[in-house]
Amino acid sequence: MTGVLPDIVPLWTLILGLGVFLYVLLDGFDLGVGMLFAFAPDGNARNLMMNAVAPIWDGNETWLVLGTVGFFAAFPLAFAIILPAVYLPIALMLVALVFRGVAFEFRFRDAERRGFWDHGFVAGSALATFAQGVVLGAFIQGFRVEGRHFAGSSLDCFTPFSIVTGVALMFGYALLGAGWLIIKTEGELQRLARRLGRIALVGVAAAIAAVSLWTPQLDPAVARRWFSWPNIALLSPVPLLTALLAALTWRALARDRAQFAPFALSVGLFALSYLGIAISLWPMIVPHRYSLWQAASSESTQVFLALGTLFLLPIIFFYVGWSYWVFRGKARADVGYH
């Protein structure tokens, strides 16, 4: 780094952190709807669930592309080490997303094989979510690195811990999906979403507890960060707030008047879990090996892209927000598809 300009790495950390979080929320709820789709009682319910995400899913998935490319741009060394390390789950996710993405169009137009595309939609959503959870778990555990390369095997990323995070994320996205369905549906389908949401919440709470207790065991540095004095006092609001939010979510899922609260509270749970992981790993982007600064791209690259990003992101938020406004309200089976 030449010191002509102020350090821009924190800005990129923030942008990318926000981008990844937005992806997790937005594609999280529509992948969650995809998994809950398996529990829909009839064709009408399936159509409603599909219509609840159909106009916005590909915009949501765009955050995956932007998050990936942004990661490539801001921290290329980490990108070049981590992607080979999670080679198989990434490929699984991509193939799963292919089946899940085409189902939106194909099931409407291919009545004879609608069952096939519906199964593809559910399995694609579930496998893509599981694969993302495995990637997350493998990332928290860290990778075998030599110089600027991943030096392990493609199977290293499958560990008991990463399998647990894979399943955990399935519960997490299902919770977000249930929250979204509560906003977008009413009556019997909404009641179903509330029931499924409560089941998912139990899984989420168990998973958060498991990962929170397990991660410090994996790495003494993480244990020191959380449990040494005064950190333990300063950081204690994170687990306490998480417990509080989980309880509030449970209540909101049961209360028929709460339309937006279950989704908003689940978002809060995700935000706190995300914050917890960030606290554990900061400031490393390749755990145990490279910090955010060591993995950063050249200053010229970061500045060139930051200028455009800071200009374009507000515009994107504006028109994406507008499209959510256009498609506000309860999903209806009779809103013209095309």
Place this chain on the structure above:
Amino acid sequence: MTLDPLILSRLQFAWVIAWHILLPAFTVGLASFIAFAEGVWFFARSQTFLKISMFWTRIFSIAFGMGVVSGIVMPFQFGTNWSRFADATADILSPLLAYEGLMAFFLEATFLGVLLFGRKLVPRWAHFFAALMVAAGTLFSSFWILAANSWMQTPAGYAVVNGRFEPRDWLAVIFNPSFPYRLFHTVVGFYITTGFVVLGVGAWLIRRGRGVAEARAMVSATLWLLLGLIPAQILLGDAHGLNTERYQPAKLAAIEARWKTGSRVPLTLFAIPDQRAAANRFSIEVPVLGSLILTHDPNGTVRGLEDWPRADWPPVIIPFLAFRIMVGLGLLMLAIVVTGNALRWRGALWRNGAFLKLCQWVAPVGFLAVLAGWTTTEVGRQPWTVYGLMRTANSVTPSLTSADVIVTLGGYVLAYLVIFPAGIALMVRVARRGFEPAPGDLVQSGRPATVLDVPRQAERNAPGHVEQNAP
């Protein structure tokens, strides 16, 4: 040739890009065509063009969905299979890809939602604006991805620091020497590809007597458009060739299967290049024409592959044949479009069943030309990923095993063999239904039962308008 991770990763990339490129080849042109039709509906209140737009929008939504899912696969390939390339070139290429996402993907995805689902929900001008934004998004996307691709072909504006490429001049990076030529040649190629699909589908509808007025309107507009675009494309291709001769002479030598340097060289129309013997078998040649075309001078010198070490040669036979397929298809397209316009001039176009049938048959011709052209330029770039600077063999991820790549390649092959034929079949089915949804429509999702109850917004804006135009 052993199945090492390098060759398998190349096969995997070729597989996922070859299928993916078919979709932008179609959607870039179709988005503009839909925006055009929506414009005619918006400004001239033409019910014909409203129907044309709705017809193609249904097909577009399928193609676009497939384009999104197969496109998401692409940026991951850099990290998973080409990590050394990613590490070396990230500082230069990543912002170009990121700008594609920021400027294009959100624009397309968001406004496509409005275009598909929002006709009843937003004012008419906003719906037309959405069509324009989708079209603009596809063009922005072409701009940035081709800037990145062109930089790999003709790198500029960089410095090499510790084996990594660092940016020195962003304008030089983006507007690198081959970029303007590649951009225009590719986008015009995409427009032509769409044009032939529209022509073929229109001809089919006319022959079946379905929505004849609409089908004639779109065939007629497209014939005019292609009459301008195809000659323009031939000129652009020639300019692109001169650019290649200047900046990638070894690629040009491979395209022409020219082994020895010389002046007044012939044009090889056909041959079977033999890389090992550095000679052509069964060649058919026209004297001097090679120098004339490649240098615009009968005495011009054309360099042969002998000027470079063998290790730097591309696999000659592939770009050589792919280029000839592309040019041959281009000439075929020119002949068809000239014939069509001549028939129209004589007022015989709509009666000429044989010509309409021919249009049907050649509907996919643009896709073949795009694939052939893409193969020419990408295989011609070999053995480099960054031309002359970084070898493909040094770009692959070091940790990969053959088994890893066989598993993932198998997954992509299976997935694409399911969804692409299914998607194509569905587009054909939608096209067969014509402009009016069939009674007892299989679609349950509540699409409007007839085209005419759609423009509710128009009623609101101009009372009585829809009734006046209803047939």
